[in-house]
Amino acid sequence: MEVLRTAGLVVRYGNKAALAGVDLTVDGPGVVGVLGPNGAGKTTLFDVLQGALAPSEGEAFVFGRPITRSTYPRRRVGVVLQREFVMEGMSVGEYAELFAAIHGVDGGRSRVLDRAALTGRERTPVERLSGGEAQRLFIAAATVHEPELVFLDEPTSQLDPESKLAIGAALRDLGRARTVVMTTHDMREAERVCDRVVFVTEGLVRADGTPEDLVRGVPGARTLEDAFVFHAKTRIGDRGDAL
């Protein structure tokens, strides 16, 4: 089923093109990773696909309908940002209740707590959770309404290796029944978690396929990073910057 599609997508900020003609189709379910260095255009692409930004040229569709801010199907989509804002002192239970209420889900509070494995810690302030626990909470809250499409912007960038593995496993589970589109700089994580990977640099899709196909398609490549370097002619550092 077609979930997302773009055709000739261009977004310009002044004279600079953040997206320079992106053609992309995402069918669901599954996990799609969008990879690229900082400034490649990933966030801009997400903004367009989430209905927050109108393209300068080209078209974008979600569930077969043109994307507009006013008609965007927000009840069918969940979003986890790279840095989630939490009001000072807000408890785990209050956070869960807020997003359950926003999405109009009866009994959503306990569903969020259950899925985040935080039942019994409702009164704990969110800022006291570990990075992995907080990310579980944010993902559970963003998916409390069972969206068909979930966006995650660098969901594991601030996590320790153990939490990264746990969140990666959770994302794979999530992608069994719905479409998950995530950005990451971590090539190993992308190999582990994603069914499909899209390489983006300088506002263009450079390559697109399963991690195995992308590696196989490049002579001498042994890892996804080798394939990325071949296609994008660049490496990505630990902080996401092009090297």
Added chain:
Amino acid sequence: MRVFWLLVRLRVLDSLRGGLSGVLFVAMPLVILGLVALVFANGQPFERRTVLVVAGGVPPDVAAVLAAYPELRVEAEPSEARAMGRLRSRAASAALLPAPAARGWVARVTPNERLLGAGLGHAFGGELSVEVTEVPRWGYVHYIFPGLLTSTALLAGLFGMGYAMVRYRQSLFLKKLATTPLSRSTFVLAQVVARALLVLAQTALLVGTSAVALDLPVTATSAALLAGFVVLGVLVFTGVGFLLACAVKTEGVMVDVINALGTALVFLSEMFFPNDTLPSSLAAVTRLLPSTMMVGAIRAVLVFGETRPSALLQPAVGLAAWAVATYAASLYAFRWDRR
């Protein structure tokens, strides 16, 4: 030592190179100095004694007598109750009323103004008797109390909406909410109602304490009217804060702007002293400020005992107009993301 001076230099630069913040840091003390010079250009606010005339206007013969004394500020006051309210709060020094049984006038003065009473008796040549009226010990506190309530609502509105919206935008909370089915109007309304509830609770605490400890005269009617004006004031000042958040991008600059605006309004809105010593053109402008309208309305209700709809409609309509204008402009101009 080198590290110390490096830290000093970086901290100074941190305060100054933030664009508008730097400008405000340098300009704000000068602006305040200018305001003080303007407000007190013609002396301190209570230098001229206020004499109220309760006779459906100031009769020409009374005006003629008092015109010889430019150190007096003569105002017509429609009701005796209101005039006594102003005397009790020490916002006026004397009230002239027609003598009940005979020709002539009665001057009611506060105990501190007996000398003024004697002077008035002399000026009217025996056609005026003087009565000394006891006033509450906390009378002047009553006078500035509406200013305290207004400044509370002002800062709560500017910070509660202006600063909060900039913070929410900077931290991408608004961007996050925009990805959900939550409507913007629901979010904005929730912010306003939350702020109004907090300010109403603050107001109740202040009024209750003042009524018990400072003899502030409060009735059920004045409390209800007070609550109405506080809610209107919160609406206006959250609207102004929202409007500021359209132009200001960072939290640091917003704090500076709110401090600057708050200081100016405290000086110009009769919160703590009358500003009729201002040049008349500037005084006319300050009367249009929402903070001036709110202070005036609350002072009329709480201190002067005003309950007539005809007297309170004008500030209510003025505040409502400010609220509509600021919210209309904000909803049009506000950027929900930080691009």
